[in-house]
Amino acid sequence: MKGNVIKYERDNIDTDVILPGTYLKLHDYDELATHAMEGIDPNFHSKVKEGDFIVAGKNFGCGSSREHAPIALSHSGIKAVLALSFARIFYRNSVDGAFLLPIEIDEAAYHNIANGDELEINTEKNEIKNLTKNKKYQMKPFSEIIGKIIAAGGLFKFKP
Amino acid sequence: MNITEKILARASGSKRLSPDDVVFVNVDKVMLHDVSGPGVIKVFDKLKKQGISVDKLWDPSKVWVAEDHFVPSAEKVSAENIVKLSNFTKNYGIEKHFKYGLGQYGICHTLSHEEALVLPGEVYVGGDSHTNTTGALGAFACGLGHTDVAYILLNGKIWFKVPETILFKLNGKLPAHVMAKDFILKIIGDIGTDGGAYKAMQFSGNGIDEMSVEERLTLTNMTTEAGAKNGIIEADQKVIDYLETRGATNFTPIHGDSDANYSKTFEYEASEMEPIVAKPFSPENISVVREAPSVELDKAYIGSCTGAKLEDLEAVAKILKGKKVKIRTEILPAAISIYKKALEKGLIKIFLDAGVTVGPPTCGACCGAHMGVLAKGEICISTTNRNFPGRMGHVESQTYLASPLVVAASAVTGKITDPRDLN
Numbered sequence: 001m002k003g004n005v006i007k008y009e010r011d012n013i014d015t016d017v018i019l020p021g022t023y024l025k026l027h028d029y030d031e032l033a034t035h036a037m038e039g040i041d042p043n044f045h046s047k048v049k050e051g052d053f054i055v056a057g058k059n060f061g062c063g064s065s066r067e068h069a070p071i072a073l074s075h076s077g078i079k080a081v082l083a084l085s086f087a088r089i090f091y092r093n094s095v096d097g098a099f100l101l102p103i104e105i106d107e108a109a110y111h112n113i114a115n116g117d118e119l120e121i122n123t124e125k126n127e128i129k130n131l132t133k134n135k136k137y138q139m140k141p142f143s144e145i146i147g148k149i150i151a152a153g154g155l156f157k158f159k160p
Numbered sequence: 161m162n163i164t165e166k167i168l169a170r171a172s173g174s175k176r177l178s179p180d181d182v183v184f185v186n187v188d189k190v191m192l193h194d195v196s197g198p199g200v201i202k203v204f205d206k207l208k209k210q211g212i213s214v215d216k217l218w219d220p221s222k223v224w225v226a227e228d229h230f231v232p233s234a235e236k237v238s239a240e241n242i243v244k245l246s247n248f249t250k251n252y253g254i255e256k257h258f259k260y261g262l263g264q265y266g267i268c269h270t271l272s273h274e275e276a277l278v279l280p281g282e283v284y285v286g287g288d289s290h291t292n293t294t295g296a297l298g299a300f301a302c303g304l305g306h307t308d309v310a311y312i313l314l315n316g317k318i319w320f321k322v323p324e325t326i327l328f329k330l331n332g333k334l335p336a337h338v339m340a341k342d343f344i345l346k347i348i349g350d351i352g353t354d355g356g357a358y359k360a361m362q363f364s365g366n367g368i369d370e371m372s373v374e375e376r377l378t379l380t381n382m383t384t385e386a387g388a389k390n391g392i393i394e395a396d397q398k399v400i401d402y403l404e405t406r407g408a409t410n411f412t413p414i415h416g417d418s419d420a421n422y423s424k425t426f427e428y429e430a431s432e433m434e435p436i437v438a439k440p441f442s443p444e445n446i447s448v449v450r451e452a453p454s455v456e457l458d459k460a461y462i463g464s465c466t467g468a469k470l471e472d473l474e475a476v477a478k479i480l481k482g483k484k485v486k487i488r489t490e491i492l493p494a495a496i497s498i499y500k501k502a503l504e505k506g507l508i509k510i511f512l513d514a515g516v517t518v519g520p521p522t523c524g525a526c527c528g529a530h531m532g533v534l535a536k537g538e539i540c541i542s543t544t545n546r547n548f549p550g551r552m553g554h555v556e557s558q559t560y561l562a563s564p565l566v567v568a569a570s571a572v573t574g575k576i577t578d579p580r581d582l583n
Contacts, residue, residue: 012353012442014548021528021551024195025230025238027202039550059354062387063548064527065289067199067305087387088358089289093305097203145182145319155311156212160184160319 001101001122002131003051003079007115008040013056014063015090019072021064032068033075050077053121055113057083060102061090067097074099080121082128082139084110095146098154103128109137123150162325162420163394164360167300170414171283179324179423184317188282192309193226193268194238196287197245199306200313207310217252218316224256224277225249226268229523231260234530266495266521269293269465272301273377274495276408280395285312290465290545292384296376297403298395298413303384323389324423325360326351330367332430337579339475340375341467341543341563343428344382345436349446350426357387359423367430368393373402374471381466382545385443435578437541438561441549449566452576459540460485460571461552462564463492463519464526467543470498472564477507479568479579480514486574490532492519516571528553541570 017039019032026032037044054073060083061069070093073081080101081094094102101123105113109128113119117132121139128137142150152158161169165177172183192200204214217223225245230238249257256277258265264275268286271277272294278284280298285291291303304318312318328347334340348355361383368376376393383391395413403411435449447453462468462476473493491511493499499521502508511518524531526544534540534553540560542552547559560576569577 012548014546016528016546016548016551017555020555022533024527024529025198025234025241027198027241029202039548039555059357059387062353063289063546065287065291065303065305066195067307085354085357087354088389089303089305093307096311097305097307143182143321145321155307155319156207156210 001079002118002120003053004049005053005055005113005115005117005119006048007055007113009057011057012059012062013040015061015066015069016063018061018069019066024066024068029071029075032072036072036076045076048076048078051079052077053119054078054081055083055110056081057110058085060086062087065089067093070094070097070099095149096155101150104140105137112137162362162416162422163298163414164300164325164362164390164392165322166414166416167281167283168320168322170281177322179322181322182319183322185283185320186317187285187312188222189278189284190223190309190312191226191268191272191286191288191291192223193228193288194231194241194245195229196306196309197225197248198241200287200310201244201248203306203310214314217313220253220255223254223313225254226258226271227260227265228267228521229527230529231522232520260520264496266498267465267523269381270469270494270498273297273373274406274497276403276406279403279408279411280399280413281411285309285318289384290381292388292391293377293381293465295390295392296373296380297399298393300390300392302390323358323360325362326356327422327425328361328363329365329425329427330363330430331365331427332367333370334367334430334433337565338433338435339563339565340371340378342433342436344379345438345443345446345561346428346433347426348382348386348438348443349436351386353385353442353444354387356383359388361386361388361391363393369396372471373398374469377469378466382443385545435563435566437566437576438547440547440558440560443546443561449562449576449578454575455539457487457541457570457574457576458538459532459534460487460489460567461525461532461540461542461544462567463490463494463524464544465494466545467564468492468494468498470501472543473498473502473507475564476568477510479565479572479582480516481510483514483572485515485571487571489516489571490519491516492524492531493521495521525552527551541567541576543567
């Protein structure tokens, strides 16, 4: 999986900025995508490309349980969010709904990856290659259940 | 095992569970509202296209539905969502649907305790992050997204990783000017908005025993703001009495073992507690009220699952009685049953005499939906639970979170005010 980075160098990017509350009444996935990240980056929708990755600090997706948040990112083209840590409901919604991959990275990778870098993510090897900088980072391996649900393609396709 | 482990063990048929064990758990109760309901309907539509049957639910008697976020319907999209929700409950035979304009209705988390919809020892999941609230009744209560709730509606079970539990002990009774809201803000200030992430946050000690059930609900409610999977308090006689007066008698509370494990224990002395505010833009950004910045407030908001229960309104009335508010102030009781009790106790008259606008139960402006959202640059003090950028309206508005006593005192002065400093 290859893509370019949109980096937000901040912690606690919450669901109110990923998809503001006023849009919770919307359930058209493509319409939600037009409001993704509106709370901190009004230009997100115009700059995001299919296959891009978001890189951010700790506790990404904290706040509400709105599945609108991973849906809006996923329908904007985001394939993975790489963060120092994730809030639990965002993490779970991303995986169970098969919207995007929530990938935990370490401080060194977080600081080294820059906006616009091209990354190649290999979840089998738990490896992230920075093709722009010719560097390699480790991602934190998915736990057993998360790995199985991702491999199945979401909770409904997973056979316990 | 502690109470969270014991409930999950009971519900998964496991003899013993420890943190990090992954289990499929049979769910006792499920809640949907006017945001997560249409979200689940959308998931059902997707499943149908994939050839997965969504003809009937695993057990409609265990499902209940609230209308709270965008009601009374804010505009035509939310009106259509309410129609969708009504069709959904009709088609699937869900009888417990609390509709606005038809008797009792209110914020989902408030209904969970007001209507005794969830009982001690149960596994309760809801399509809303503040589902944690109901853990104050001694249940495992946890918020989930649309896909997970849809899965439960069809299968009756869901996977959980058993959380480790942090124990928060309160020694002594909180002073009269301090509320549970101050205590939970203090805790979030200490551990941070990810301090409880993926964990259970349990409250105990004689300070909790002394606390009313409604105040305990404020504690568990805001475990969500610390990132917790669930907040929980073992049910005592107060909880049993509370549920009995609401018609629920058939339940068996679960208690942790005396040798239960807690990953960490925090102890607090009630006598040292002070009124607290969380400043913009995070619930962890706390300050003692007397050291809070001297800002000119534009609005005071008393509402939400966190801060519009009957005792919250009583605290506000205690302050506002015979006074006038200096800034725009809204009070939205969290459920019709609470509104009615407030009316019977004369609280609504006190609010109206003080110049307050009293509105219907709704999540309203707490989540920036409608009913008093903030304009660019406006500063609000609120009994609600979050103050991230844009939470209550414009991304450049600001929200200070505080207890009902502090919000009421601040409404009178127009500045952030400790209730002890109000003449």
